[in-house]
Amino acid sequence: MDNGTMLQGFSWYLPADGAHWRRLAKSAQRLADEGVTAVWLPPAYKGQAGGFDVGYGVYDTYDLGEFDQKGTVATKYGTKDEYLACIRALQAAGVQALGDVVLNQRMGADATEDVVAREVAANDRNRVVAGPHKIRAWTRFCFPGRRGRYSAFTWDWRCFHGVDWDDATRRGGIYLFDGKSRDNEVDHDDNGNYDYLMGCDVDLSYPPVYDELVRWGKWYLDTTGLDGFRFDALKHMGREFYQRWLPEMRDYAGRELFSVGEYWTPRVDELVSYINDMPTMSLFDVPLHYHFYSASCSNGDFDLSKLFDRTLSTWNPVRAVTFVENHDTQPGQALQSLVLPWFKPSAYACILLREAGYPCVFYGDLYGMPNDGNIPAVVELPLLMEIRRRFAYGRQRDWLDDADTIGWTREGERGREGSGVAVVLTDRAGGAKRMLVGEGHAGELWHCVIGEEKDVRIGSDGWAEFDCGGGRLSVYLSDAAAGVLEHDWVNAIHTPDADPYTDDDPVRAETEEAVREHPELEGEVRRLAREGLDGEGVAG
Known part of the structure; x- marks a missing residue:
C-alpha cells in the first residue's frame, strides 16, 4: 500500500482575492505528483465577514459562493462553481477532497x-x-x-x-x-x-436543528461529491451529535467518507477517550504538535527520547493524523504555537518518514505564509514528501534512547526499488547513531540527501553509523535511490516558480516558455530566474 499524505490546502492569511479555488484546481496534478492523496479544503460556505471570512464565522452553510449575501457573492476563496470545479480537478488527479465542516457556531x-x-x-x-x-x-x-x-x-x-x-x-x-x-x-x-x-x-x-443539519449534510454531499470531512471544534460539541450524524451521512453516501476531527487538547487521554466513543473518526495529534513546539523553543533542553511519548500516534497510530502546523497555530491566532524554523525539517521528518499516523502537511509550510513578514516555506519539505512517497517503506526500527540525538530506519520493501531510509536528528550538539537498516542492504553506499554528512557504507550485517550535525536533520538513502532522487530534484517536481501566489507573474511565464524551448538548460534557466533574470534573457 502506498504512503498517503494529506495537505491542509490553505492558511489563515491567504489573500482575500476570491482566487483560491482556482489556484488549488490548477495545482491538483502537481500535488498528486508530489504524493498528496487528500486535500483538506477550507470552509466553503458564506461567513459573517463575506469575502474576507476565513470560514469559521459561519453565516449560511447553503451559500457556497452563489448568493449576494454579506456584501459579496463569492466567498474569500471563490464562487460555488469554482469550488465544485476544484473538487473535480483534485479527484481527477486521484486526490481526495475533504470538506471543512463547522457546525458549532x-x-x-x-x-x-x-x-x-x-x-x-x-x-x-x-x-x-x-x-x-x-x-x-x-x-x-x-x-x-x-x-x-x-x-x-x-x-x-x-x-x-x-x-x-x-x-x-x-x-x-x-x-x-x-x-x-x-x-x-x-x-x-x-x-x-x-x-x-x-x-x-x-x-x-x-x-429541529438536528433534522436540518441532516438535510444540509445530504444536500452538501449531493452538491459537492466530497470524499470526506474535517470537523471543527469537537471539544465544544456533545459527542452524541457526530455519533448519530456521521453514520447517517455514510449510509446516505454509500461510501466511507474519511473523517478527521479537531479536538484541541495536549492531553492524549482526552483524545483516546473521544476515539473510544467515536471509533470510525480520526483525530489530529495535538500532543505531538506541542512536543514539536516545545522542542523548537527549548534551546536544546527538550528530551528527544520522549518526543513521541503520550501522543496519539503512539497510542492509536491508525486513528492519528499527525501535523506540524495549521491555520490556528500561526502568529496572531488564539492557539499560536509556531514551531521555530530550525526544527521544522526535523518535525516534518517525524511525521512523513515514520510509519505511525496519517501526516498532514500545512499549506503555509509548503508555500510560505503571507503574514508577519512572509514566513518562508520549509525548503526541505517537498523533498521529504518525495522520500515518503517513494522510499519510506518497510519495517521501522527506533533508536529513541538519547535526550539530544535520536534516529530510526525503514528497511524498505521488495518491489519498491531503492526503498529504505535512515533518519537522525539532534537538538543540541552533533551526534551519531549506529542503526540497523537490514541485511538486504549489506554493502550498499548510502548518501545523506538532507544534511551535509559523509556517505555511509552499510556493513555485511546490515548495520552502519549515521552522523548528524548539531541542531540538524540528516536523512540517508541508498545509492540507487539517491541517484533517482537527485535527477527528479534537478528537474524540480516542486519549484519556487510553482508558488500559487505568483501564478500570474510574467517572469514565471517567460521562464516556463524558455524551459519548454530549451529543456536541456532547465536547471540553469530556473536558477537564473530565481536570481531575478527573466526566462527570455536566459534562453537567449
Whole structure:
C-alpha cells in the first residue's frame, strides 16, 4: 500500500482575492505528483465577514459562493462553481477532497430577538453571575439573499444555547438562554464546561436543528461529491451529535467518507477517550504538535527520547493524523504555537518518514505564509514528501534512547526499488547513531540527501553509523535511490516558480516558455530566474 499524505490546502492569511479555488484546481496534478492523496479544503460556505471570512464565522452553510449575501457573492476563496470545479480537478488527479465542516457556531444574524438569559462566568461556565433577565440577542437567521432556495429553515433563539453579546446594553458576556443547558460530553478541563466557544452556540440536541443539519449534510454531499470531512471544534460539541450524524451521512453516501476531527487538547487521554466513543473518526495529534513546539523553543533542553511519548500516534497510530502546523497555530491566532524554523525539517521528518499516523502537511509550510513578514516555506519539505512517497517503506526500527540525538530506519520493501531510509536528528550538539537498516542492504553506499554528512557504507550485517550535525536533520538513502532522487530534484517536481501566489507573474511565464524551448538548460534557466533574470534573457 502506498504512503498517503494529506495537505491542509490553505492558511489563515491567504489573500482575500476570491482566487483560491482556482489556484488549488490548477495545482491538483502537481500535488498528486508530489504524493498528496487528500486535500483538506477550507470552509466553503458564506461567513459573517463575506469575502474576507476565513470560514469559521459561519453565516449560511447553503451559500457556497452563489448568493449576494454579506456584501459579496463569492466567498474569500471563490464562487460555488469554482469550488465544485476544484473538487473535480483534485479527484481527477486521484486526490481526495475533504470538506471543512463547522457546525458549532453561527454569526452575522439578520435580526435580533429579546430572550431571557442568565450570565455565566467566563472562566467557569457552571457558575451563574447574573440571574434570569431579558437580553437582546442577534439570533435570527433568515438568509434574505438566498430567499429559501435549498432550505426554507430559519434559525431563531431556540436553535442556540446562548450568545456572547447583549445588544440592548451593548455589553459582552456569556449568556445562557433560559430553559437551555450546556452539553455535558464536552471538555471540562477549561472553563468548567467548554461547550460555549463563540457566536451563537448551536443547540445540536434540539430536534429541529438536528433534522436540518441532516438535510444540509445530504444536500452538501449531493452538491459537492466530497470524499470526506474535517470537523471543527469537537471539544465544544456533545459527542452524541457526530455519533448519530456521521453514520447517517455514510449510509446516505454509500461510501466511507474519511473523517478527521479537531479536538484541541495536549492531553492524549482526552483524545483516546473521544476515539473510544467515536471509533470510525480520526483525530489530529495535538500532543505531538506541542512536543514539536516545545522542542523548537527549548534551546536544546527538550528530551528527544520522549518526543513521541503520550501522543496519539503512539497510542492509536491508525486513528492519528499527525501535523506540524495549521491555520490556528500561526502568529496572531488564539492557539499560536509556531514551531521555530530550525526544527521544522526535523518535525516534518517525524511525521512523513515514520510509519505511525496519517501526516498532514500545512499549506503555509509548503508555500510560505503571507503574514508577519512572509514566513518562508520549509525548503526541505517537498523533498521529504518525495522520500515518503517513494522510499519510506518497510519495517521501522527506533533508536529513541538519547535526550539530544535520536534516529530510526525503514528497511524498505521488495518491489519498491531503492526503498529504505535512515533518519537522525539532534537538538543540541552533533551526534551519531549506529542503526540497523537490514541485511538486504549489506554493502550498499548510502548518501545523506538532507544534511551535509559523509556517505555511509552499510556493513555485511546490515548495520552502519549515521552522523548528524548539531541542531540538524540528516536523512540517508541508498545509492540507487539517491541517484533517482537527485535527477527528479534537478528537474524540480516542486519549484519556487510553482508558488500559487505568483501564478500570474510574467517572469514565471517567460521562464516556463524558455524551459519548454530549451529543456536541456532547465536547471540553469530556473536558477537564473530565481536570481531575478527573466526566462527570455536566459534562453537567449
